[in-house]
Amino acid sequence: MALNSRVPEGPIKDKWTTYxxxxxxxxxxxxxxxxxxxxxxxxxxGSAAATLAELGYNVKAFAYQDSPRRAHSIAAQGGINAAxxxxxxxxxxxxxxxxxxxxxxxxxxxxxxxxxxxxxxxxIDQCVAQGVPFARDYGGLLDNRSFGGVLVSRTFYxxxxxxxxxxxxxYSAMNRQIARGKIEMFNRHEMLDVVKIDGKARGIIxxxxxxxxxxxxxxxxxVIASGGYGNVYYLSTNAxxxxxxxxxxxxxxxxxFANPCFTQIHPTCIxxxxxxxxxxxxxxxxxxxxxxxxxxxxxxxxxxxQQRKLKPTDIAEENxxxxxERRYPAFGNLVPRDVASRAxxxxxxxxxxxxxxxxAVFLDxxxxxxxxxxxxxxxxxxxxxxxxxxxxxxxxxxxxxxGNLFQMYEKIVxxxxxxxxxMIYPATHYTMGGIWVDYNLMTTVDGLYCIGEANFxxxxxxxxxxxxxxxxxxxxYFVLPYTIxxxxxxEIRTGKIPTDxxxxxxxxxxxxxxxxxxxxxxxxxxxxxxxxxxxxIMWDKCGMSRNEKGLKEAMAEIKALREEFWKEVNVPGSxxxxxxxLEKAGRxxxxxxxxxxxAKDALERNESCGGHFREESVELDGEQKGEAKRNDKDYAxxxxxxxxxxxxxxxxxxxxxxxxxxxxxQRSYK
Amino acid sequence: MNLTLKIWRQKDSNTKGxxxxxxxxxISEHMSFLEMMDVLNEQLINxxxxxxxxxxxxxxxxxxxxxMYINGxxxxxxxxxxxxxxxxxxxxxxxTITIEPFRAKAFPVIKDLVVDRSAFERIQQAxxxxxxxxxxxxxxxxxxxxxxHAADEAMDAATCIGCGACVATCKNSSAMLFVGAxxxxxxxxxxxxxxxxxxxRNMVAQMDLEGFGNCTNTGACEIECPKGxxxxxxxxxxxxLMKASLS
Numbered sequence: 001m002a003l004n005s006r007v008p009e010g011p012i013k014d015k016w017t018t019y020x021x022x023x024x025x026x027x028x029x030x031x032x033x034x035x036x037x038x039x040x041x042x043x044x045x046g047s048a049a050a051t052l053a054e055l056g057y058n059v060k061a062f063a064y065q066d067s068p069r070r071a072h073s074i075a076a077q078g079g080i081n082a083a084x085x086x087x088x089x090x091x092x093x094x095x096x097x098x099x100x101x102x103x104x105x106x107x108x109x110x111x112x113x114x115x116x117x118x119x120x121x122x123x124i125d126q127c128v129a130q131g132v133p134f135a136r137d138y139g140g141l142l143d144n145r146s147f148g149g150v151l152v153s154r155t156f157y158x159x160x161x162x163x164x165x166x167x168x169x170x171y172s173a174m175n176r177q178i179a180r181g182k183i184e185m186f187n188r189h190e191m192l193d194v195v196k197i198d199g200k201a202r203g204i205i206x207x208x209x210x211x212x213x214x215x216x217x218x219x220x221x222x223v224i225a226s227g228g229y230g231n232v233y234y235l236s237t238n239a240x241x242x243x244x245x246x247x248x249x250x251x252x253x254x255x256x257f258a259n260p261c262f263t264q265i266h267p268t269c270i271x272x273x274x275x276x277x278x279x280x281x282x283x284x285x286x287x288x289x290x291x292x293x294x295x296x297x298x299x300x301x302x303x304x305x306q307q308r309k310l311k312p313t314d315i316a317e318e319n320x321x322x323x324x325e326r327r328y329p330a331f332g333n334l335v336p337r338d339v340a341s342r343a344x345x346x347x348x349x350x351x352x353x354x355x356x357x358x359x360a361v362f363l364d365x366x367x368x369x370x371x372x373x374x375x376x377x378x379x380x381x382x383x384x385x386x387x388x389x390x391x392x393x394x395x396x397x398x399x400x401x402x403g404n405l406f407q408m409y410e411k412i413v414x415x416x417x418x419x420x421x422x423m424i425y426p427a428t429h430y431t432m433g434g435i436w437v438d439y440n441l442m443t444t445v446d447g448l449y450c451i452g453e454a455n456f457x458x459x460x461x462x463x464x465x466x467x468x469x470x471x472x473x474x475x476x477y478f479v480l481p482y483t484i485x486x487x488x489x490x491e492i493r494t495g496k497i498p499t500d501x502x503x504x505x506x507x508x509x510x511x512x513x514x515x516x517x518x519x520x521x522x523x524x525x526x527x528x529x530x531x532x533x534x535x536x537i538m539w540d541k542c543g544m545s546r547n548e549k550g551l552k553e554a555m556a557e558i559k560a561l562r563e564e565f566w567k568e569v570n571v572p573g574s575x576x577x578x579x580x581x582l583e584k585a586g587r588x589x590x591x592x593x594x595x596x597x598x599a600k601d602a603l604e605r606n607e608s609c610g611g612h613f614r615e616e617s618v619e620l621d622g623e624q625k626g627e628a629k630r631n632d633k634d635y636a637x638x639x640x641x642x643x644x645x646x647x648x649x650x651x652x653x654x655x656x657x658x659x660x661x662x663x664x665x666q667r668s669y670k
Numbered sequence: 671m672n673l674t675l676k677i678w679r680q681k682d683s684n685t686k687g688x689x690x691x692x693x694x695x696x697i698s699e700h701m702s703f704l705e706m707m708d709v710l711n712e713q714l715i716n717x718x719x720x721x722x723x724x725x726x727x728x729x730x731x732x733x734x735x736x737x738m739y740i741n742g743x744x745x746x747x748x749x750x751x752x753x754x755x756x757x758x759x760x761x762x763x764x765x766t767i768t769i770e771p772f773r774a775k776a777f778p779v780i781k782d783l784v785v786d787r788s789a790f791e792r793i794q795q796a797x798x799x800x801x802x803x804x805x806x807x808x809x810x811x812x813x814x815x816x817x818x819h820a821a822d823e824a825m826d827a828a829t830c831i832g833c834g835a836c837v838a839t840c841k842n843s844s845a846m847l848f849v850g851a852x853x854x855x856x857x858x859x860x861x862x863x864x865x866x867x868x869x870x871r872n873m874v875a876q877m878d879l880e881g882f883g884n885c886t887n888t889g890a891c892e893i894e895c896p897k898g899x900x901x902x903x904x905x906x907x908x909x910x911l912m913k914a915s916l917s
Contacts, residue, residue, distance in 0.1 A: 051804045066725065067791055069832060070733040086812060122806040129808040131800045131861045133825040140815030158825060164732055165828060172799035179795040187788065210780055239727040273700045278708055279729045408731070411748075411755055414700075477804050526715045528708075572720050577682060578781045580723055581715065 003256070003640055003655045006438040007111040012661045016115045019439075020482055024489035031056035034488055035219040035497070037204055039191045039246050041068030041174070043167055043469055044452025045225030047476030050173035053182035055481055057488075060217055061174070062186045062206060064241055064583075069171040072227060072239040073472060076163025077284040077405075079145060079155035080469040082120040087144055091152040093117045100467060101662050103149045103336060104432070104460020105610035105630060107262070107638070110661055111439060113458045119478040120470050124156055126477060130169040134158050147465035148285055149336040155466045160284060160404045166469055170476070189215070190583065191246045192511045194222060194253050194448065197503045201250075201448035205504075205511045209583065212576040214512055216504050218497035221447045221484055224250055225476070228431035228453040230263070232591045232598065233543075234535020236428035237269060237282040243587035244594050247435050247454050255443035256640035256653060258436035258456035260594065261602035264463055264611050265544050266429035267340035270412055271360040280427040281412060283363075283405055285465045288333045290368035290398065291422070293344070295352040295361050297321040302352045312354065312362055312421050323347055323361075331669040338462045338611045339669060341426035342628075345544045348425070355423050364421035369394035426544060430468060432459045432611065433601075436640040436655075440483035441475060444640075447487060451475035456638065461610025515575045518585045523568035527584040530565045534558065534588070534595055542599050547615040551603040555596055555648060562592040596647035601639055604652065607631035623670060632664050671697050671763035675710065677722055678770045680779050683786075687779065689768075699759040703746060704729060704736065706758055724783040731755040731896065734831030737838070738783055739770040744835035744894045752833060752896045772838035776845070776881045787834050789880035790848065796876035797869040798852045800861050820858050827854040829897045836891035836899075842883030847891040849877050850903035857910050867914035874911055 008019040026034065034057050038049040041063040049061040063071060083096040096117035101108055124142070128134065134156050135143040144153040158165035177183040188209040195203040195218070203218035229244035230236035251257045268283045296302040297319045304310035323343055325332045333340075344361045347353070354360050373394025377385040385393070395418055399406070406417050413423070434457060435443050435450040443450050452472040459467060541554035565588070573579040608617040608628035617629045638655040672695045680687025694710050701709070704726050711721035727735040736753040740746035746756045761767065769783065777785040802808060816824075828851070836847035853870050856862030862869070885904055892901045 047804065054803055054805075065727060065733070065735060066787060067734075067832065070727060070735050072728060072733070075728050075730060075732050084811070119806070124811045125808045126802075126804055126806060128811040128814060129800065129802040129861060130804075131824075131856055131859050133821050133828050133855065133859065134811075135825075136816055136818050136821040138818050140817050140821075141812050159829070161732065161829065164831070165825075168828065172794070173804050175791075175795045176799045176801060185791075187791070237730075239733060240729055241727050274698055276698065276701050276705045276709060278702070278705050281730050407750070408755075411751060411757065412702075414757070414759060478806050526712055528712065570715060572715055572718070578723055578784065581721060 003436070003653050004438065005109060005655055006440060007109070008439065012111060012114045015111055016118055023482065023486040026485050026489050026492060028056050030492040032058070033495070034058065034491060035060065036221050036223060036484070037217055037219040038062070038223045038225060039204065040071065040225035040227060040452070040454070042071035042073035042225065042227055042452060043170060043472030044476045045223070046071065046167060046170035046174055047473050048223055048225060048451060048480050049183055050170060050177055051477050051481045052484070053177035059177070059183045060186065060219065061183055062189045062191055064188065064190045064209065066187050068174055068185065068187070069167060071167065072242050073167045073469070074164045075239070076469055077160045077282070078147065078286050079157035079162045079466040080123065080166060081147070081154050081464070081466045082124045082156060082470065083117055083154060084121050084124060086142060087153045089152045091154050095152065096120060096154065098662055099150045100458065100464060101460065102665070102667065103464040104462050105667060106460065106632065106636065106659065106664050107259070107609055107657065108458050108460035109638070109657060110659060114661070115479065116458050116471060116474050119474045122478055123470060123473045127166060127169050130172060132158065132165050132169045145286065146289070148288065148334045149464050163469060166473065170473070191249070192586065193249050193507045195503050195507045196253055196445065197497070197501065200446045202497050203499060203504065205507050207511070210578050212574070212579065214508055216499040216508060218499045220488060220491045220494060220497065221449065223449040223451060223480065223484070224435065224454055225452045226454050228434065229591070229594055230428045230431055232534065232595050233428040233538045234531050235272065235277060235280050235539070237266065237280050240279060243590070245587050245590045247450070248590040248594055250435065250443065250445065250448060250450070252643050254445045254643070255448060255450070256436040256642050257434070257597060258638050258640045259433035259461070259601065260598040260641070261542070261605060261612050262432035262461045262610060263428060264337060264430040264432060265341045265426045266337055267344055267426050268363065268424045269427035269429070270409065271355055271423055271425040281408070282427070282429060283409065283422070283424060285337070287363060287402060287405060288340070290401070291333065291363040291365050292322055292367060293324050293333055293340070293361055293363055294320045294322045295347045295354055299351055302354065305354050306356060306358055321347070321352070328669045335669045336462060336464070338613070342544055342613060344426055360423040360425045362421035363424045365398055365417065366421070369398055369418070372397035430463055432457055432461060432463055436638065440486065441480050442483070442487065449480060449484060451480055461612055514586065515582065518569065518571040518582055519575050521569055521571065523570045525568050526570055527581055527588050530561060530569065531584070531588045531591070533561055534592060537561070538595055538598070542602055545613050545615055546602050548603065551599045554599040555603070558592060558596040558599065559648065562596070565589065565592055593647050597641060597650055600648060600650065601641065604639060605635055607635045609635070624666070624668065630666065636664070671699065671758070671761065673697060673761065673764070674766040676766060676768045677783070679722070679782055682781055683778055697758055699757070701758045702729070702754060703740070703756040703758065704754050722783065723781045726754055729754040732831060734833040737772045737785060737833055737835070739772055739838055741768050744772065744838040745896055750896060750898060752831070772834050774837045774843035774882070776843065777834060777837060789882070790832055790834065790845070792880065793845070793849060793873055793876045794852065797865070797872035800856065801865060814860055816859060824855050824858040827851045827858065827899065827903055830899050831897055833896065835894050835896060837882065839890045839894040840883065841888065841890070842886060844885045844891070845877050845880070845882040846885040846904045846907065847895065847899055847901070849873055850907035851899050853907045853910055854903040857906060866910060867917050870907065870910040871914050874907070
């Protein structure tokens with residue numbers, strides 16, 4: 001099947017407006033007879049469910065957590081971008097569009113990104129109307145901060161928990177519709193398959209995670225908003241339950257999976273401390289505004305630090321290597337995430353890491369504390385302030401800005417980051433790849449939509465900070481509710497979809513067979529045993545730096561691991577009860593397939609772009625020597641994979657990316 | 671370190687539960703409490719026994735899913751943290767640790783340490799929102815100036831993660847801190863004024879209907895709250911309710 005992105009004609013500025021003027025609408029009386037299923041209740045799913053219900057459709061929403069409010073969007077710390085230009089610093093829809101396409105290393109679809117920038121301002125209006133308590137200045141107006149990779153202040157925030165506040169906004173809108181009976185909420189339910197009838201998505205099979213009951217739910221359209229697949233690495237900043245099952249199931253039923261190798265490894269996470277580690281914790285990117293990243297300049301010092309024989313504070317200034325400032329003088333510690341992560345890995349691989357395993361670098365606030373302290377001394381007219389006084393004054397400022405993050409760090413690591421530099425290391429954080437969708441956010445299956453992090457998204461090969469929240473809410477509040485109407489306008493005569501059909505029978509049987517297999521298999525190893533092994537393969541061979549040999553090995557190793565999993569997995573308990581191990585087994589089984597497609601996609605894309613770094617594709621000389629080398633001539637496309645049984649047999653479909661409004665350039669942060 | 675764990679095991683909501691003893695060995699002080707539970711579960715699975723079911727998700731203290739009552743305290747002995755942020759360095763070698771679910775009449779046990787907190791959902795559905803359409807046709811965000819003080823106070827109330835530690839801690843199983851925080855967030859903002867009276871009346875009525883107890887101002891909830899939600903929010907809710915009854 002040829003990919004049709006369905007991007008409307010006309011100048012980029014008018015596409016969305018003209019499109020909305022011309023689409024088919026469903027009249028209010030008919031909306032009452034149309035059902036929509038939304039899977040996932042994070043920012044994308046929650047906002048979509050609320051808005052669709054408000055429009056008059058009957059919505060059934062599903063979450064694996066015990067409340068929609070707990071979806072992992074809640075963990076986003078830093079903020080949300082919007083082209084409001086409240087600061088009058090030259091921001092505009094075009095600039096946000098440009099920054100997003102450039103930041104994504106020119107691997108996203110122009111028309112979608114422009115639309116995202118266009119509706120971004122609406123999001124802030126909407127959230128304020130809902131009572132989201134964004135930070136304000138003393139005049140009572142909204143405050144902004146700046147994030148990596150851009151030159152304006154367009155990030156709105158609510159302390160260090162913007163994600164929670166935005167999600168609570170969407171959740172409150174959902175609650176209003178639940179109370180009205182327009183959303184039927186299914187908490188502690190997990191979608192285990194999609195049901196297709198005559199080529200159209202017509203429902204899902206879900207498991208009630210409390211009773212174990214397998215349920216059938218029908219609808220005129222199905223929306224997948226189940227988040228990203230970062231947990232394919234086992235260790236990531238995702239929640240423990242974050243999974244790719246909904247996305248992977250629809251892939252197996254005909255939805256193409258795009259750019260799976262585009263994954264974001266976030267530079268500032270707390271390093272792992274041992275084999276028992278279950279997840280990694282992110283420290284907000286905002287820390288890089290004031291923190292300086294370094295490792296010892298001399299290898300002997302590095303070894304001594306690793307063995308805890310030397311304290312970082314005892315290393316003289318001239319013996320420190322501030323490697324981001326050294327390599328990227330223009331952006332320094334604020335280079336985009338992919339660049340910062342790779343630079344840290346390069347130093348650690350060379351032996352300069354600073355914790356016991358050699359997988360950490362310092363993030364140091366000493367100079368920020370001193371700088372703020374001197375500034376405060378001046379403001380308060382303190383002459384000849386002592387070093388201690390300066391430290392105290394400066395510490396107060398740093399505390400006001402990052403106090404909650406410092407406290408979080410101290411709780412986990414048991415070290416005071418005001419006194420000794422933090423240790424950080426990159427960790428998997430976000431997946432830019434995902435289900436391929438057209439301009440309408442519809443997948444390659446009719447009536448099946450995919451929004452938020454679960455789709456292949458507007459972020460190309462690298463996402464900028466504070467843009468995930470923007471995309472999730474844009475898709476759910478402002479884009480999907482329009483585009484889905486055009487499709488549903490053809491469904492007004494369909495009537496209720498029955499669930500006692502052979503298509504539902506077959507899908508349910510498949511789901512039940514798989515569950516029975518897990519329960520009866522009684523193998524030698526727990527689910528986590530396999531998940532950890534998969535994570536190690538992914539991190540070592542499909543991590544921050546990839547090469548042909550490693551990727552081929554990864555494909556073979558994952559396939560072998562998958563075969564072993566199906567022989568040896570051990571799932572205790574029964575199917576008809578709450579059974580967390582059974583839930584995990586299904587998710588890991590899907591990760592074991594997705595991981596192989598991931599490696600295949602990374603192998604096929606023999607260029608370095610954004611978060612995808614191929615060792616074979618680097619600049620060989622000049623100012624950019626050693627930096628990632630993108631190849632627009634051969635790879636300016638979206639790689640959309642069609643399922644053919646085994647992940648290795650997936651068929652590649654290319655959507656060529658055309659850049660009419662932005663000139664393709666090599667990114668430089670030097 | 672080596673530890674003895676006394677854990678509440680209960681097959682489902684209809685079966686009677688009991689405390690069961692387990693031993694874990696070689697626990698690192700750097701582990702989180704839930705990682706220690708992972709070690710126990712891996713051990714149980716390999717022995718062919720059923721692992722302990724417990725709620726958890728983000729493991730960074732924000733989703734509000736984890737809910738253990740450890741040594742008689744919601745979220746355990748540390749302050750300002752959820753169970754998932756609690757670390758084993760808070761315990762000593764040889765300790766016996768008692769682990770129970772969040773107990774309250776309105777939070778029935780589903781299995782082992784997992785409880786049903788859907789009562790919180792219904793309270794929010796009763797009025798925990800501002801009735802504004804998500805159409806994108808709202809007024810410009812800066813056309814409603816809000817004093818920094820009010821915005822900050824509303825934010826402090828909004829940091830509640832809905833974990834239910836306040837209920838589990840309260841000797842009356844009162845949900846007043848939770849409901850107070852929700853009511854306060856909207857009461858402090860101009861957007862929330864229009865429906866303020868109905869909101870507080872409906873939410874409090876639903877809270878009572880769910881079987882939560884009353885507040886006797888012991889203040890235990892504030893101390894155990896992982897997000898430090900202040901008792902002021904309960905006072906504000908009572909004030910709002912009084913105002914609503916006079917209007």
